[in-house]
Structure formats: structure tokens, C-alpha cells
Amino acid sequence: MQNLRVELGERSYTISIEAGILGRTGEIISDLTPARQVLLVSNPTVFPLYGDKVISSLHKAGFEVEVALMPDGEVYKNMEEALKVLDKAVDFNLERTGIIAALGGGVVGDLAGLVAAVYQRGINFVQIPTTLLSQVDSSVGGKVAVNHPRGKNLIGAFHQPLAVIIDPLTLHTLSEREYKSGLGEVVKYGLIYDESFFAFLENNASAVKERRGEIIAELIYRSCRIKSMIVEKDEKEQGIRALLNLGHTFGHALEKITDYKAYSHGEAVAMGTVAASLLARERGYITEEVFKRILNLYRILDIYKEFPPFDPEVVYAAMLNDKKVMYGKMRLILPAGIGQAVIADDVEKEEIIRAIRRAQN
Ligand code: NAD
Ligand code: MG
Numbered sequence: 001m002q003n004l005r006v007e008l009g010e011r012s013y014t015i016s017i018e019a020g021i022l023g024r025t026g027e028i029i030s031d032l033t034p035a036r037q038v039l040l041v042s043n044p045t046v047f048p049l050y051g052d053k054v055i056s057s058l059h060k061a062g063f064e065v066e067v068a069l070m071p072d073g074e075v076y077k078n079m080e081e082a083l084k085v086l087d088k089a090v091d092f093n094l095e096r097t098g099i100i101a102a103l104g105g106g107v108v109g110d111l112a113g114l115v116a117a118v119y120q121r122g123i124n125f126v127q128i129p130t131t132l133l134s135q136v137d138s139s140v141g142g143k144v145a146v147n148h149p150r151g152k153n154l155i156g157a158f159h160q161p162l163a164v165i166i167d168p169l170t171l172h173t174l175s176e177r178e179y180k181s182g183l184g185e186v187v188k189y190g191l192i193y194d195e196s197f198f199a200f201l202e203n204n205a206s207a208v209k210e211r212r213g214e215i216i217a218e219l220i221y222r223s224c225r226i227k228s229m230i231v232e233k234d235e236k237e238q239g240i241r242a243l244l245n246l247g248h249t250f251g252h253a254l255e256k257i258t259d260y261k262a263y264s265h266g267e268a269v270a271m272g273t274v275a276a277s278l279l280a281r282e283r284g285y286i287t288e289e290v291f292k293r294i295l296n297l298y299r300i301l302d303i304y305k306e307f308p309p310f311d312p313e314v315v316y317a318a319m320l321n322d323k324k325v326m327y328g329k330m331r332l333i334l335p336a337g338i339g340q341a342v343i344a345d346d347v348e349k350e351e352i353i354r355a356i357r358r359a360q361n
Contacts, residue, residue, distance in 0.1 A: 001016060001017065001018035001021065002016075002017045002018065002217065002221045003015070003016050003017075004016075004017070004221065004224055004225055004228060006140070006160075006228040006231065006232065007232050008142075008160060008231070008232060008235060011142070011160040013160060013161055013162055013163055013164065014163055014164070015139075015140065015163075015164040015166065015224050015228070016028060016163070016164070016165055016166065017166040017168065017217055017220055017221050017224070018166075018167065018168075018217075019167065019168050019169045019213060019217065020167060020169060021165055021166070021167045022050055022053045022054055022057065022128070022165070022167045022169075022170070023053055023056075023057050024057060025054050025057045025058060025101075025126075025128065025165055026057040026058040026059070026060050026061025026062075026063060027057070027060075027061055028163060028165055029058070029061065029063070029099065029101075029126055029162075029163065030061040030062065030063070032162055032163055033097070033099065033124060033162065034097065035063075035095075035097045035098050035099050035124065036062065036063060036064055036098075037063065037064050037065075037066075037092065037094055037095060037098035037099065038058055038063045038064070038065050038066075038098070038099045038100075038101050038126075039065075039066050039067075039068060039085075039088060039089050039092055039094050039098065039099070039100050039101070040054065040055065040058075040065055040066070040067050040068070040101050040103055041067075041068045041069075041070065041085055041100060041101065041102050041103070041104075041108055041111070041112035041115070042067065042068075042069055042070075042102075042103040042104050042108060043069055043070055043071065043072040043104050043107075043108055044069055044071070044072060045072045045104075046103055046104040046105070046108070046130050047067070047069055047103065047104075049130075049170075049173055050103060050130060050167075050170060051067070051103065054101075054103055054128065055067075066088060066091075066092040066094075068084070068085045068088040068089075070084070070085065070107075070108065070111060072107075073107070074107055074147070074260065076107070076111075077107045077110055077111050077145075077146050077147050078146050078147055078148075078149075079146055079148075079155060081111060081146070082111055082114055082115050082146050085111065085112065085115045086115055086118075086119060089115065089119050094119070094123070096120045096123055097123070097124075098123055098124070099123070099124045099125070099126055099162070100112055100113075100115060100116040100119070100123060100124070100125050100126070101125075101126040101127075101128060102125070102126070102127055102128060102129075102139075103128045103130065104128075104129075104130055104131075104134070105129065105130060105131035105133065105134045105138075105178070106129070106131065106133055106134040106137070106138035106139075109127050109129055109134050109138050109139050109144075110138060110143075110144050110145050110146065110153070110156075111144075111146055112125070112144075113125055113127070113144025113145075113157075113159055113161070114144040114145055114146055114155070114156060114157060114159075116144070116159060117144055117157040117158075117159035118157070122159060124162040125144075125159060125161045125162060126161060126162055126163050126164075126165065127139035127161045127163070127164045127165070128164075128165045128166075128167075129164070129166060130167075130170040130171075130174075131171075131174055131178050131181075131182060132171055132174065132178070132179050132181070132182025132183065132186070132220075133178070133181050133182035133185060133265065133266065134182075135166045135168075135171075135182070135220050135223075135224075136182055136185055136186055136189075136219075136220055136223035136224060136227070137182070137185045137223075137227065139161070139164050139166070140164060140224050140227045140228055140231065141227060141228070141231045141241075142158045142159055142160035142161070142231070142235065143156060143158060144156055144157055144158075144159050145157070158235065158236060164224075166220060166224075168213065168216045168217050168220055171211055171216060172211065177264050178264065179211065180264060180266055180267065180301075180302065180303045181264035181265050181266035181267065182266060183208070183266055183301055183303050184247075184264070184265070184266020184267060184268075184269040184270045184303050185223070185265075185266055185269065186201070186219060186223050187201060187270070187273075187297060187298065187301065187303070188244070188246050188247060188269060188273065189222070189223050189226040189227065190226075190338070190339065191246065191273070191294065191335055191338060191339070191341070192243045192244070192246050192333070192335070192339070192340070192341040193226045193229075193230070193243070193339060193340075193341075194222070194226055194339050195337075195338045195339030196339075197222050197223075197226065197339075198297070198338050198339060200218075200219075200222070201219075201297060201301070202293075202296075202297055202300075205297070205300045205301055208301065209301060209302065227244070230243065230244060242331075242333060242343055243333055243341045243343070245333050246269075246272075246273055246276060246333040246334075246335065246341055247269040247270065247271075247272035247273030247274075247275075247276055247333075248269060248272060248322075248333075249272065249319050249322045249330070249331075249332055249333075250271065250272030250273075250275045250276060250315070250319065250356075251265070251268035251269040251270075251271060251272030251273075252268070252272075252318075252319075252322050253272075253315050253316075253318035253319040253321075253322065254268045254271055254272065254308065254310070254315065254318075255268045256318045256321070257310055257314060257315065257318050258308075262308075266303060267303055267304070270298050270303045270304040271304060271307050271308070271359070273294070273298075273335075274294070274295060274298070274304060274307060274359050275307065275352075275355045275356055275359045276332060276333065276334055276335065276355070277290075277291050277294050277295075277334075277335050278291065278355045278358045278359055279332070279334060279347070279351055279352065279354075279355035280334040280335050280336065282351065282354065282355065282358075283334070283351075285334055285335065285336045285337075285342065286335055286336065286337060290335070290337060290338060293338060294335070294338075306360075307356070307359035307360050308360075309360055312352075312353045312356035312357055312360075313353070315356055316349060316352055316353060316356070319352065330347045330349075330352070331343060331344070331345050331347075332344050332347045332352075
């Protein structure tokens with residue numbers, strides 16, 4: 001088992017990564033708290049696959065368990081569904097010392113986390129992420145939220161978990177599309193922060209694609225380590241945490257134009273990173289060689305083929321709506337080498353249009 005401690009003072013917690021660890025959920029939680037109640041939040045896709053294993057482990061450790069299932073899908077990450085889970089918590093007489101646990105991907109984790117943040121002004125929250133994206137990204141860092149009809153994640157909080165329990169075996173039932181979506185974020189970590197991790201992905205590309213056990217466990221561990229180091233330095237995104245948005249302003253624009261249907265999030269981030277890299281290349285922040293290395297890793301991992309042929313003006317307009325636009329200025333994260341990125345507050349419209357055109361060629 002690999003344990004990773006996230007140091008955030010009294011909000012510190014441990015991420016535990018191990019094949020088969022779901023069967024030890026109860027034991028892990030009971031070591032951390034005298035609580036006896038767990039409200040397990042999941043969905044009808046994940047719960048039939050892994051619910052039994054988690055519940056029997058919780059029962060074995062003496063917990064009383066209630067289950068709240070929300071429908072599967074990003075559109076259900078909303079206040080209405082959150083209120084239903086809150087109703088469950090009230091019906092269950094969940095005490096202030098009780099636990100809300102999320103078993104599922106980022107949608108379940110974000111919604112359950114928000115409920116945990118507000119129920120009785122905040123109770124303990126345990127993440128049991130089951131998608132690659134949630135294992136390497138959304139379960140770490142304490143951001144929890146639901147969507148508003150007018151925008152993603154508009155209703156949220158910072159609520160750090162009590163523990164994160166990651167079982168890489170759950171990835172075997174994950175679709176190819178969702179797996180690759182997580183890989184898009186994994187590549188990002190290497191690119192912004194850790195050249196040796198980037199090289200690890202280059203050297204193990206086929207094992208990564210085949211989801212080979214030891215490689216995946218290491219990939220998850222190293223990704224979580226990078227994300228948690230960044231979060232430790234900047235818990236509430238006032239500085240360096242912004243680097244995690246590499247590729248996201250372009251990527252969100254592509255997701256929005258296609259109504260979130262054409263690409264997975266990770267694919268859109270990969271496309272966005274290609275455009276951001278071309279912009280960085282033009283500014284002289286990276287060499288042609290570095291650009292080719294980035295493109296090549298995406299290609300061998302099969303997460304990038306081409307930049308879609310939308311009118312660059314349309315992409316730009318969608319980018320302006322991103323919440324990372326501050327006081328009307330476009331703020332972009334740009335690579336400055338493998339393992340390095342910078343925040344650029346002064347990006348001109350023309351540079352963005354040119355970068356998109358080049359990406360489309
Ligand atoms: P998701 O939760 O929708 O999961 C994707 C699909 O996989 C769903 O249909 C789900 O039911 C299914 N699934 C989950 N685990 C499975 C398994 N082991 N086997 C088979 N199917 C499984 O999507 P996601 O990519 O995990 O998360 C996306 C969400 O995460 C978005 O709402 C995004 O805003 C959020 N997010 C949050 C943060 C954060 O810091 N809080 C960071 C990144 C993303
Ligand atoms: Mg992302």
C-alpha cells in the first residue's frame with residue numbers, strides 16, 4: 001500500500017492507494033474517528049459494482065450504513081439532487097460526528113462533498129473515487145461543488161476530506177473514454193510540475209494504455225503527490241494552484257461549443273494544452289523540440305488526434321466566458337518547458353487566434 005499525507009495543518013489527511021483496498025474501508029475509517037454512522041453516496045452504475053464490498057467492510061468495522069443513490073451524470077450534479085441527499089442524512093439522523101462517504105467518480109464526489117460541507121455546518125467526508133479522473137484529480141484538494149443552470153461548479157465550498165481511499169482495481173470496469181479523460185489530467189501534472197513523471201509516462205505508454213496494475217498504482221500515486229504538493233502550497237487558489245488549469249480555458253471553450261458531448265474533459269484539456277503549447281512556442285517559452293515531445297505523448301497515449309476545425313473567433317468568444325477571465329483580461333497557463341509552467345496575464349486575442357489556427361493545421 002502507498003500512503004500519501006496531504007499536509008494542511010488541522011485539515012491534513014491521508015490518501016491510501018492499494019489494489020483491493022475497498023475491502024478495508026471500514027477499518028481505515030474507524031482508525032480515524034469514533035463515528036458510528038456512514039451515509040454512503042453513490043450512483044446506479046457504480047453501486048452495483050462496488051457497493052457490497054464497501055458496505056460489508058463498513059459493517060464489519062461496526063458502522064451503521066445508509067445509502068443515497070443519485071442518478072448517473074453531470075446534469076444531476078445540482079442543488080435538487082444535493083437536497084435529496086441532505087434529506088437522507090436528516091432521515092438517517094446522521095449525527096454531527098457521522099460520515100458522508102462518496103463512492104463514484106467526480107460527480108458523486110463533488111456533490112457528496114458539498115453535502116458534507118453544509119450538513120450541520122460541515123461533517124467528516126471520505127472520498128472513495130472510482131474513475132481515473134477522480135482518483136488523480138477531483139478527490140484531492142478539497143474543492144466540492146454542484147452546478148447552477150447558468151454555470152458549472154457555481155455553488156461550492158472548500159471542504160477537505162478526512163481520508164481518500166483509492167482502489168486502482170476499480171479502473172478495470174471503467175470505459176475507455178473515461179479512462180482517457182483521466183489520462184489527460186495525468187499528462188498535465190508531468191507537464192506543469194515534474195519532468196521525470198512526464199518521462200515515466202513516455203517510457204510506459206503501452207502499460208499505461210493497458211492499465212497494467214503496478215504502473216497504474218504508481219501513476220495514481222505520483223499524480224496525487226503532485227496535486228497535493230500544489231494544494232499544500234496554495235489551498236484556495238490564490239497563486240500556484242492556477243497552474244492546474246493548463247489547457248483548461250481552451251478546453252472548456254471546446255466543451256462548451258459542443259455542449260459537453262463531443263469530447264471527454266481530458267480530451268478537451270489535451271486539445272487545449274496543444275493550443276497553449278503553440279502559443280508558448282511562439283512566445284519562445286518552449287522550443288519546437290519540447291512542443292513535439294508534448295504532442296507525441298498525447299498521440300502515443302491516444303488522447304489527441306487533431307484540434308477541431310471550429311472558427312477560431314467562436315472558440316475565443318467561448319474562452320472569454322470562462323471564470324478564469326479576471327477583470328476582462330485573459331489569463332492563460334502556458335508551458336515553459338517539460339515540468340514547468342507560467343501564468344500569463346497579458347495574452348492578446350491575436351495570439352490566441354493564431355495558436356488555434358496553427359493547432360488546426
Ligand atoms: P463521472 O463522475 O461522471 O464518472 C464518469 C462515468 O463513469 C459515470 O457514468 C460513472 O457512473 C462511471 N463510473 C465511475 N466509476 C466507474 C467504474 N469504476 N467503473 C465503471 N464506471 C464507472 O466523471 P468524472 O470524470 O469522474 O468526474 C467529473 C466531475 O468531476 C465533473 O463534475 C468535474 O466538475 C469534477 N471535477 C472536480 C474537481 C475538484 O477539484 N473537485 C476536479 C476535477 C473535476
Ligand atoms: Mg480538469
